[in-house]
Amino acid sequence: MYPIRLICECKCYSENYKVRLPHIRNFVGVMKDISENYIVYKSGERNVAKRHNDVGCFFSASSFTIDAQEYAWAHNIFIISFNNNSKLKYIIKDIKTFVNNTQLKNKTKKEIIRQFKESNFSFSEDKNISVAIGIIDGVYPVTLIGNQKWLYDIDNMTDNLSEIILAEKTQRKSNKFDTLFTLNVRGEKINFTLPNIIANKIKNRVDQTNSGEQIFTIDIPYIRNINDNSIRRFVKIIVKLPNYEKEEYKKHIQIVQEENLR
Incomplete structure (x- = not known):
């Protein structure tokens, strides 16, 4: 097992200019070049001191086109958009x-x-913002953005290896390329954006979830110093559908989407 190395590329284009397929294709090429730059000679010597499991992540202030999303998904490249946040x-x-x-x-x-x-x-x-990196259902990373210190009591949690926080998914704002989700976490509004190739899976899950039931979880890893030892811990956010009738929730989402189209 080799240590994980995160390789990132970031773009800040204008809102109307999307990250396109050639951008992701070039990034995949860079990832392959880096991963293949590892040689073990007959003598047993290596051309680099350490080997890594490389993970690629592409950040963008604007959206990703659909073909770029599909190509990234096929090549195991995580894409994170901050569009409409x-x-x-x-x-x-x-x-x-x-x-x-x-x-x-x-x-x-x-x-x-x-x-x-x-x-x-x-x-x-x-x-007045605070950012945390989380992982939905242990599979896909998201960037959670809220007011400063929205995880304000993280240092006062118990010494267990994980802490559970309950949250509700209250709104979503969709366009052709991505979806902005809003969570209510202890009275704070927390936002994150998912490309629709992933967001559509969450939407389908919402349609199959009853009021008050769990939709998904988000794990937030961090390092905490306990008794002079650095220990990796997790904050687990359990996201549920709001505790009111599902039909009302659908109407609420429809109203928000109609307002966004105006």
């Missing part, structure tokens, strides 16, 4: 303003990131 709109706006007003030619990525952090654009309007 209101909690990130100011950050995305600041990034685009920074790029349009800054000389970036001949600068390294580290220099650009440092300059952005030091600029007046960096998080200028909304600093």
Whole structure:
């Protein structure tokens, strides 16, 4: 068993420009080049010191086209979109303003990131966000975005290896390419976006779920220091359908979707 190495690519295109199939195809090529750059010679020596299990993840401020989603799914590439997420709109706006007003030619990525952090654009309007990486049903990663410290008591949890939090799925906002889900977690609104190749599976599950029943779970891994030992722990969020009639829930979702189309 080799350690996991996460290889990522990030894009921040305009809202109307989607991440397309060639972007994902190129990323798959990069992943293969990296994974194949491992040679064991007859002498037993290796050309690299360590070997890894490489996992690819593609982040985007805008949506992914359907063929890009299908290609990523076929090649085990995780894709995460932040499209339509209101909690990130100011950050995305600041990034685009920074790029349009800054000389970036001949600068390294580290220099650009440092300059952005030091600029007046960096998080200028909304600093009150907190982000956590979770895994739906142990299969697909999501980026959970809420108000600052929405997991405010994480350090005061018990010393068990996992902590269970109950949540309700209250809204969703869909377009042709992806779906924004909203959860009610202890009174806080938490958002995450899924490409529709995954979101449609969640929607189908909702149709088969009764009020108050579990739809899916989200595991949030983190490292906690307990008795001077670093221990990997999980916060498990159990997401249920709201405790009111399912027909009312469908009407509620329909109203939200109709408002989004106006």
